[in-house]
Amino acid sequence: MSKERSSRGSGPRSSNTKSYVAKNRDTSKRPERRNASGNLIAPVGQKNFSNAKALPQHAIHLERLLPELLSFEQPADRVVSRYFRAEPQLGNRDRALIAESAFAILRRKNEFAQFAESGAGSQARRLALLGLVSALSEGGLGSANRAESAIADLAHVLQPGEYEWLQRFSTVDPQALNPLVRNNLPEWLWDAFGAYPGEDTREDLAKALMHPALLDLRANTMKINREQLLADMNALGGRYQAIPTPYAPDGVRIMGKPALQNTAAFKAGAFEVQDEGSQLLAYLLAPKRGEMVVDFCAGAGGKTLAIGALMRSTGRLYAFDTSERRLANLKPRQARSGLSNVHPVWIDSENDAKIKRLAGKIDRVLVDAPCSGMGTLRRNPDLKWRQTPQGVLELNQKQANILHSASRLLKPGGRLVYATCSLLPQENQQIAEDFLANHPDFEIIPAAEALKPLFPKDILPIGCSKDNPWWQLWPHIHGTDGFFGAIFQRKASTTPLKEVSKKPKEEPDQ
Numbered sequence: 001m002s003k004e005r006s007s008r009g010s011g012p013r014s015s016n017t018k019s020y021v022a023k024n025r026d027t028s029k030r031p032e033r034r035n036a037s038g039n040l041i042a043p044v045g046q047k048n049f050s051n052a053k054a055l056p057q058h059a060i061h062l063e064r065l066l067p068e069l070l071s072f073e074q075p076a077d078r079v080v081s082r083y084f085r086a087e088p089q090l091g092n093r094d095r096a097l098i099a100e101s102a103f104a105i106l107r108r109k110n111e112f113a114q115f116a117e118s119g120a121g122s123q124a125r126r127l128a129l130l131g132l133v134s135a136l137s138e139g140g141l142g143s144a145n146r147a148e149s150a151i152a153d154l155a156h157v158l159q160p161g162e163y164e165w166l167q168r169f170s171t172v173d174p175q176a177l178n179p180l181v182r183n184n185l186p187e188w189l190w191d192a193f194g195a196y197p198g199e200d201t202r203e204d205l206a207k208a209l210m211h212p213a214l215l216d217l218r219a220n221t222m223k224i225n226r227e228q229l230l231a232d233m234n235a236l237g238g239r240y241q242a243i244p245t246p247y248a249p250d251g252v253r254i255m256g257k258p259a260l261q262n263t264a265a266f267k268a269g270a271f272e273v274q275d276e277g278s279q280l281l282a283y284l285l286a287p288k289r290g291e292m293v294v295d296f297c298a299g300a301g302g303k304t305l306a307i308g309a310l311m312r313s314t315g316r317l318y319a320f321d322t323s324e325r326r327l328a329n330l331k332p333r334q335a336r337s338g339l340s341n342v343h344p345v346w347i348d349s350e351n352d353a354k355i356k357r358l359a360g361k362i363d364r365v366l367v368d369a370p371c372s373g374m375g376t377l378r379r380n381p382d383l384k385w386r387q388t389p390q391g392v393l394e395l396n397q398k399q400a401n402i403l404h405s406a407s408r409l410l411k412p413g414g415r416l417v418y419a420t421c422s423l424l425p426q427e428n429q430q431i432a433e434d435f436l437a438n439h440p441d442f443e444i445i446p447a448a449e450a451l452k453p454l455f456p457k458d459i460l461p462i463g464c465s466k467d468n469p470w471w472q473l474w475p476h477i478h479g480t481d482g483f484f485g486a487i488f489q490r491k492a493s494t495t496p497l498k499e500v501s502k503k504p505k506e507e508p509d510q
C-alpha cells in the first residue's frame with residue numbers, strides 16, 4: 001500500500017461522490033458518443049441520482065472501471081478520479097452515480113462476487129448492475145430507497161434475463177451465506193472485530209460499514225452559526241433536508257446528496273464537509289484563545305480548521321505534516337475559512353529539527369496519527385481489501401514514534417491528544433498505554449472530563465465510558481466514522497524531559 005494512502009482516513013471527504021463532481025460543467029455542448037456496440041450514449045441532465053434513472057452508459061463505464069479498481073493496486077478514489085479525467089464528457093450526476101456504484105461494489109465485494117457467479121454476461125457487467133442497484137437504493141431522501149424501485153429504475157437498460165436475476169439477488173437470505181461473504185470483510189478483519197468489539201457486536205459493526213457515510217457539515221463559526229447554515233441549506237431546494245447533528249454543536253447533517261461545491265455558502269467558507277466524529281475530536285483538544293497549538297498530522301486540515309475556529313483565529317496554530325500534497329490542499333480551505341492563525345509547516349519526519357525548536361513551548365498538541373483507517377470503511381471501502389495485518393504492525397511503530405516526538409513539544413500542564421480513525425486496539429489503546437508506561441511525565445485525562453462542557457451534567461458524553469479513560473466512536477452505535485482518542489497532560493512539575501523520556505537512538509540531542 002502506498003505511504004500516502006496508508007496514512008489517510010479521517011480527511012475532509014465526506015461523500016464518495018463529492019470530489020468527482022466537476023465545477024460549472026456545461027453539458028449542452030457534449031459531442032455525440034456511442035458505446036462499443038455503436039449504440040448512442042445519451043447525455044444525462046442535472047438530476048439527483050437518488051431519484052434518477054440509470055442509463056446504459058453507467059453500466060458500461062463501470063464495466064471499464066472495474067478491472068483496475070478491483071486490482072487494488074491504487075486507492076479507489078485515485079482510480080475513479082483518473083477515469084473521470086479521461087472521460088471529460090461525463091456530467092456531474094453521471095459521475096456521482098458511477099462513483100457511488102463503484103464504491104458500493106467495494107463495500108459489498110464478497111456478496112456481489114458470489115452472486116455474480118450466476119447470471120449471464122460478463123462478470124464485470126453483473127457486478128456493475130449490482131453496484132447500480134445498491135447505489136440507487138441508498139439515495140437519501142426520495143422514492144428510490146428500496147432495491148425494488150431501484151431495479152425498476154434500471155429496467156429499461158437491462159438485457160433479457162437481467163431483471164429477474166437482479167430480483168433474485170434481493171431475495172437471497174443473508175443468513176444462508178458464509179459470515180465473511182455476508183459481512184463483506186477479509187478474514188483477518190472479521191477475526192479482529194471478533195476480538196474487539198467482540199463476537200456479539202461485530203455483525204452490527206460490519207453491517208454499518210456496508211452503507212455509505214452520512215453527509216455532515218461543520219458550520220464555520222468565524223462566518224456563520226449553525227442555525228443560519230441550517231436555514232441556508234434548507235433554502236437550497238430540491239430533495240434535500242438539513243438537520244442539526246445530534247452531538248457536535250456546529251454540525252449540520254444533510255439528508256440527500258446536493259452538489260455543495262457550487263453553493264454560495266461553500267465558496268464563502270461558511271462550512272466544511274466534516275464527519276460529526278471528526279468535529280467532536282477538536283473538543284478533546286479544547287484549545288483556548290491565544291494559545292500555541294500544534295496539529296502534528298494535519299493533512300489537508302480537516303481538524304486544523306475546526307481547532308482554528310475554536311481558537312477564534314487567535315494565538316498560533318501550526319499545521320505539521322510530512323505530505324506536501326496534503327498541506328497544499330489545506331491552503332485553499334484555509335483561505336475560504338478566514339482563519340489567520342493557521343501556519344502550515346512541512347516536516348521531513350517526526351524528528352524534523354523544526355520540532356526541536358518548539359520543544360516545551362506548546363500548550364496543546366493533536367496527533368491525528370496515520371492509521372489503517374478501518375473506522376472509515378464506509379467512505380474508503382477499498383482499505384479493507386488493501387490493508388493487511390503486516391501493514392498495521394508497520395503503522396504501530398510509526399504511531400508510537402510520532403506520539404513520542406510530538407510529546408516533546410508540550411509545556412508543563414500542556415495537553416496532548418492521540419487520535420486515530422481506526423477501530424483496532426493495537427493502533428489505539430495499546431499505543432496510548434505504551435506511551436503512558438514510557439512517559440512518566442504524562443498523566444491521563446479521562447475523555448469524559450474533556451467533553452463534559454458539551455453535555456448535560458448527568459449524561460455521559462458521547463464515546464466516553466465509566467470504565468476507561470478513552471474516547472471511542474463507532475459507526476454502528478453513533479452513526480459517525482470510527483474514532484479513538486486519548487488525552488494526556490504533561491505533569492505540571494517534572495524532571496527535565498531528557499532524563500525521563502524514552503529517547504529514540506537517532507536523536508541524541510533531545
Ligand SMILES: C[S@@+](CC[C@H](N)C(=O)[O-])C[C@H]1O[C@@H](n2cnc3c(N)ncnc32)[C@H](O)[C@@H]1O
Pocket residue numbers: 007008009010011012296297298299300301302303304320321322323326347349350368369370371402
Ligand atoms: C489521519 S491523517 C490526518 C488527517 C487530518 N488530521 C485531517 O483531519 O484531515 C494522518 C496524516 O499524517 C501524516 N503523516 C504521516 N507520517 C507523518 C509523520 N511522521 N509526521 C507528521 N505527519 C505524518 C500523513 O501525511 C497524513 O496527512
